Amino acid sequence: MSGRSSICVICKGTKGLCGLRECPLLARSRGVFKAYSSVVEKLDIAAPSPPSAIVGERGYPLVPLIYNIVPESGIENASLYDNPKLWHGRLGLKEIVELRSSLLGGILKVRVSDPWKLYEKEISLAAVSLSPIETEARFRRPPTLKLSFDSVLRPNGLLSPAEKIKVNSSPKLDKNLERMIWDDVLAKDALVELFLKGTDVYLLERALSLGLLGKRNNKKLVPTRWAITAVDDTISEFIKRKIQEFKVINEINVFSGEYLYNKFVIVLIPGTYEGAWIEIWHPKSIWAMNSSEAEVMISVDTIREGPLPPDGGFSAARLGVLEYLFNKRKTAKFIIIREVFPEYIVPVGNWHIRETVRNALKSTPTTVADYNELANVVEQKINSKVGVNLFKEMLKKMISQKSILDYLP
Amino acid sequence: MKLVFTEASLWKEVLLGASKLVNEITLIAGSDGVKMRALDPSHVVLVDVFFPRESLEEYESNNESFGLELDSFAEIIRRARKDDALSLELVGDKLKVSFKGKFLREFYEPTGEPSFKDLPDPKIDLKAEVRILPKVLAEAVEDIEMMSDNLTFEVTTGEFKIFSESEIGSASVEFQNGDEGIISIQSDGTQKGTYGIDFFSDLLSTIRSAEVAILSLSTDMPSKLVLELPAGARLVTFVAPRTA
Secondary structure (H helix, E strand, O other), X not given: OHHHHHHHHHHOOOOOOOOOOOOHHHHHHHHHHHHHHHHOOOOEEEEEEOOOEEEOOOOOOEEEEEEEEOOOOOOOOHHHHHOHHHHOOOOOHHHHHHHHHOOEEEEEEEEOOOHHHHHHOOHHHHHOOOOOEEEEEEEOOOOEOOOEOEOOOOOEOEEEEEEEEEEOOOOOOOHHHHHHHHOOXXXXXXXXXXXXXXXXXXXXXXXXXXXXXXXXXXXXXOOHHHHHHHHHHHHXXXXXXXXXXXXXXXXXXXXXXXXXXXXXXXXXXXXXXEXXXXXXXXXXXXXXXXXXXXXXXXXXXXXXXXXXXXXXHHHHHHHHHHHHHHHHOEEOEEEEEEEEOOOOOOOEOOHHHHHHHHHHOOOOOEEEOOHHHHHHHHHHHOOOHHHHHHHHHHHHHHHHEOOHHHHOO | OEEEEOXXXXXXXXXXXXXXXOOEEEEEXXXXXXXXXXXXXXXXXXXXXXXXXXXXXXXXOOOOEEEEEHHHHHHHHXXXXXXXXEEEEEEOOEEEEEEEOOOEEEEEEXXXXXXXXXXXXXXXXXXXXXXXXXXXXXXXXXXXXXXXXXXXXXXXXXXXXXXXXXXXXXXXXXXXXXXXXXXXXXXXXXXEEEEEOHHHHOOHHHHHOOOEEEEEEOOOOOEEEEEEOHHHOEEEEXXXXXXX
16 A cells, blocks of 8 residues: 555656546546535535435444535436446546545444444435435534545545434335345345346345345344355355356357456366456556566466355355356356556445456457467467466366366266 | 164264365165265365274165255264264155253254255275374374375375475375385375365364275276274265365
């Protein structure tokens, strides 16, 4: 983190040291100013919520709940401010940062064991509404600018402690989710059931986080960062078990996609389920700010356990691959390579990883004849020698494991 | 079907070991005893457990076979206490599991399809065989597991070597005929195979509870590990190799 500060301190958004034409940090400041200007004179604000709510983890079990409203937006456009599926492929890093900077978050302190308090005030129901919610908020003091970029959470804007949040329109709920709120079902079973019925994972993240899922007497708020990975992993572990019954793919396919200066190459190879994640951070990218060489990270997922080490980025990407296999009724081994370029100067959450992998898997793959050709194709797609070598090692490891079925009469 | 064992703790040891390797097991109550067979989800390991009829205090069977989710079955078996007797009885489509010790405890476990009933043994010609005391084998696996996620067995006439190597280092344990803990080492030439170490380290506790361990292999072929357990029981694992 200090590396990132140092380049920005030298640059201050004027020298373009990061390679971008405009500094996203400045863009964010501009967004924040916009929101701040519109609210600075008053502490009572009526504005729509996309909806958007974040449960923090600091102070657990007495945690902050941030309920976001958009002072600058009309109700018809508010949903854009918390809708990664709408952003993907349309908005650049600067636009996303600017958009999120316009959010004004009212902070309430909530005990995780008391989600009903939020339910009674309809705050948790508003947070999972399918359409924007008219909201009145009374703040204790003028909002303060608080930079919050995160590799799992989406960026957040201005914050201020809220004296009250009042929901002024009726939440429009997903029917399946609404039924599940009252069902006495374990949260993990509820997540799987809702996923199978087509409920969006971003809605599931909010429902889990706001304490709407789980056994009736044991519902709890879950910090949003944990909830995001919990949703990815719960659904993925379910699919992982399920696809064992399916046939193995019969060809080697390579998919790729790029968004927000992140490139993903996804390789599917025949075999029983096994997955690997190779992350390459080029020098000057966020986490390799002071490195002269690329920083790399590997995580592995097997039928038996995984991902190891845990990684929110891998969890998001893995869900995309598993959804693809589940829909195709197939099983496979896979390797995902994520290449992060220096222009990705602020993390904006892991949603773009999930969405880019999902979208890449909708494209037409390159089908290769054998593992030698596969290595050549990957070498052409990845601009990192260390990354290519890691891929070759991982591939060798995966295909070296024989199946006991090969030896049965 | 009704089966009664006087020593529930032996079942506990065997099934807890198997549950680390496989998710689902097929139980077959045959004329000669109880056989359990399973394939791990990654299709690398085949597990075979056998309790001979003579090891049971009571044995009523009609060649029943059914599947069990090993995660939940092992959770029940985990409740076995020292000196408990274990009874397994098929009641409709449920397996009634009872422990009789100071008092009676009963559990019901759903049964499923016998997926692995007709799974044959691998057809392999194993040219090397090492008979070793289980404790010695367990210690050797522990000695080398820190270095890599692979282990290699190499057997030549009178010599048995277990080793692992990776970019972080290498480790090896070597035995010869006559060494303490070695019962016999036989091999037709040099036989060498590499395997995922997890499939052995997950079984360490069960290995330790065996009386004799017999490891057989041929170059780049599956290994076969037979654990001879008390009361004539046996746990066999076939592990597919990793090849270059």
